[in-house]
Amino acid sequence: MIEMFKAGLILTGALFMFLAALGLVRLPDLLTRMHATTKAATLGASLIMLAVALHFGEVAVVARALGVILFIMMTAPVAAHVIGRAGYFVGAKLWHGTIKDELRPNYDPLTHELKSGLETDANAVHHPRESDPK
């Protein structure tokens, strides 16, 4: 029973890794490629680590396998965010079929200034408080 479960976990993990690589090759621009790789590869590595934990079944190994899963799950989104941000700043081209880029009108690449979209005259008025330093 455990053998079959383990085999299923290993095969699904390998399949998800393959799908991630396929998406990396086939998709049109940087952000869609990252969308394919980060999630699918994280899930694939986590499934294989679960299979490792099932295979050995000792406390030390299971703890380490779960540690790997936790580490991957925590660092993959951070790394993806950082690379995507750098890619946007560097000027990676978006796919020609992109419908909406909400950062484009609100962000100034030279000064790194980001508008909130709420800049009206009423919002710009400064209201001093009692606690403000003189």
Place this chain on the structure above:
Amino acid sequence: MSTVILASLALMSLALCLAFVRLYRGPSLPDRVVALELFSSMIVGIIGVVAIATDVPSLLDVAIVMALMAFMAAIGFARFLERGGPRDD
């Protein structure tokens, strides 16, 4: 069980080849960084499968170090890219 391990290793090697295609072709530097990031995730998976195949649990430490190095490398590459400003490659 050995057939499953062989099949999964073959699938992941094929995936490594596909990622290498993107690493070679990748129109811009961030694409290549994404391919390297995927490399490290797949190597973690391959190390896990090899640990099962050879019954050596210490290989998990290698996987931990691999994941850690990949994270550091991604952060470093992103800092390097951002400091360089807009580029056209």
